[in-house]
Amino acid sequence: MTYRLLEVQKSxxxxxxxxxxxxxxxxxxxxxxxVNLLSSPGAGKTTLLEETLRRLAPTHRAAxxxxxxxxxxxxxxxxxxxxxxxxxxTGAECRLDALMVGKALQDWLLADYDLLCIENxxxxxxxxxxxxxxxxxxxxxxxxxxxxxxxxxxxAFNTAHTVIINKVDLALAxxxxxxxxxxxxxxxxxxxxxIELSAxxxxxxxxxxxLIEERSSAKRAAPASV
Amino acid sequence: MTYRLLEVQKSxxxxxxxxxxxxxxxxxxxxxxxVNLLSSPGAGKTTLLEETLRRLAPTHRAAxxxxxxxxxxxxxxxxxxxxxxxxxxTGAECRLDALMVGKALQDWLLADYDLLCIENxxxxxxxxxxxxxxxxxxxxxxxxxxxxxxxxxxxAFNTAHTVIINKVDLALAxxxxxxxxxxxxxxxxxxxxxIELSAxxxxxxxxxxxLIEERSSAKRAAPASV
Numbered sequence: 001m002t003y004r005l006l007e008v009q010k011s012x013x014x015x016x017x018x019x020x021x022x023x024x025x026x027x028x029x030x031x032x033x034x035v036n037l038l039s040s041p042g043a044g045k046t047t048l049l050e051e052t053l054r055r056l057a058p059t060h061r062a063a064x065x066x067x068x069x070x071x072x073x074x075x076x077x078x079x080x081x082x083x084x085x086x087x088x089x090t091g092a093e094c095r096l097d098a099l100m101v102g103k104a105l106q107d108w109l110l111a112d113y114d115l116l117c118i119e120n121x122x123x124x125x126x127x128x129x130x131x132x133x134x135x136x137x138x139x140x141x142x143x144x145x146x147x148x149x150x151x152x153x154x155x156a157f158n159t160a161h162t163v164i165i166n167k168v169d170l171a172l173a174x175x176x177x178x179x180x181x182x183x184x185x186x187x188x189x190x191x192x193x194x195i196e197l198s199a200x201x202x203x204x205x206x207x208x209x210x211l212i213e214e215r216s217s218a219k220r221a222a223p224a225s226v
Numbered sequence: 227m228t229y230r231l232l233e234v235q236k237s238x239x240x241x242x243x244x245x246x247x248x249x250x251x252x253x254x255x256x257x258x259x260x261v262n263l264l265s266s267p268g269a270g271k272t273t274l275l276e277e278t279l280r281r282l283a284p285t286h287r288a289a290x291x292x293x294x295x296x297x298x299x300x301x302x303x304x305x306x307x308x309x310x311x312x313x314x315x316t317g318a319e320c321r322l323d324a325l326m327v328g329k330a331l332q333d334w335l336l337a338d339y340d341l342l343c344i345e346n347x348x349x350x351x352x353x354x355x356x357x358x359x360x361x362x363x364x365x366x367x368x369x370x371x372x373x374x375x376x377x378x379x380x381x382a383f384n385t386a387h388t389v390i391i392n393k394v395d396l397a398l399a400x401x402x403x404x405x406x407x408x409x410x411x412x413x414x415x416x417x418x419x420x421i422e423l424s425a426x427x428x429x430x431x432x433x434x435x436x437l438i439e440e441r442s443s444a445k446r447a448a449p450a451s452v
Binding site (some may be wrong): 041 | 266297349352367368377378380393
């Protein structure tokens with residue numbers, strides 16, 4: 001039974017890889033810079049994206065996709081930033097996949113957008129296995145979750161281009177051991193970029209927004225090939 | 227593809243239901259009260275179990291199983307309470323299932339234990355689908371995760387016998403809206419018991435420990451049939 005399940009999963013992941021390749025080509029053709037944001041439930045993805053989109057909306061043509069098992073709370077929150085937002089309700093599935101993203105974007109003219117932020121389902125396991133054709137995969141952990149999360153969910157941290165440590169305004173109150181957390185991240189993904197910030201207080205958000213600005217400008221300037 | 231995956235999943239879940247029924251019978255025969263603890267990563271399962279086992283170890287013959295994708299950090303932490311602890315490393319799987327639990331208990335004489343606490347993999351989605359033969363399923367959320375988690379992960383809250391709101395010592399610092407959280411829990415699972423506590427400060431832990439004591443005594447007193 002387990003063997004059969006593994007075989008089917010392997011085949012699902014290989015189909016996903018093909019669809020993700022197609023998406024990546026579409027994003028290259030349109031010059032759209034795509035961010036895929038992963039974290040546990042409640043680590044602060046939506047608050048960070050709200051703040052990111054609010055800051056970038058005046059100068060960037062931005063949009064967002066939001067994955068959730070149920071409810072459209074997050075898409076309503078993101079829409080407050082004044083950018084187009086589409087909800088993907090995943091039902092029983094614990095992650096977004098390239099097919100869901102492709103369907104959600106079917107009637108969008110991607111050339112109209114410089115930046116697409118994808119908020120994945122709150123989960124540190126399943127989303128890490130699915131490529132969505134993104135340029136930047138960001139795994140976010142909050143100081144309230146404990147320092148060992150990179151060791152316990154290695155794939156999410158190992159496949160991330162950037163790791164964000166969020167809620168640093170609560171570091172003292174929670175007794176967060178910053179050095180231990182950074183050492184654990186470095187252990188599962190040597191050399192990965194780490195940004196410490198608080199989406200709520202704004203501390204450190206400049207560095208994150210600047211990263212998106214630089215990377216999305218660089219993509220628009222590059223020739224459309226992957 | 228998705229259809230085939232769903233069919234295989236259905237068959238996996240139905241196999242799990244049979245194995246869980248067998249486990250439930252074994253736990254009834256041995257009079258062992260079994261708790262299955264579910265939450266997001268970092269919501270405080272291990273800290274709460276450490277405190278629970280520390281308090282109950284002098285008067286109860288207790289043991290623990292700990293599921294994690296990787297690392298044995300949590301089983302080392304729980305072993306400090308002085309009770310037998312076995313680690314289940316789930317690898318690619320995002321949850322424990324009845325087969326894993328049965329294998330982990332294979333060489334244990336269950337009649338030696340009044341209480342078995344199972345710490346599931348940190349995930350609010352997959353573990354909710356798998357019955358482990360437990361007497362008490364507890365879903366734990368922390369105030370740092372936000373009030374909407376019950377709406378976003380309805381199955382985890384709907385299948386719980388008891389919901390714990392943890393880290394109430396951080397409620398003020400995080401701006402936690404207690405009334406909204408309780409209303410959301412009530413909405414997905416009307417009438418479910420809710421315990422508010424802080425595993426770190428000890429506030430409210432008495433009520434939780436008392437619940438375990440009462441329920442495990444009642445099970446030992448009951449005739450061994452299910």
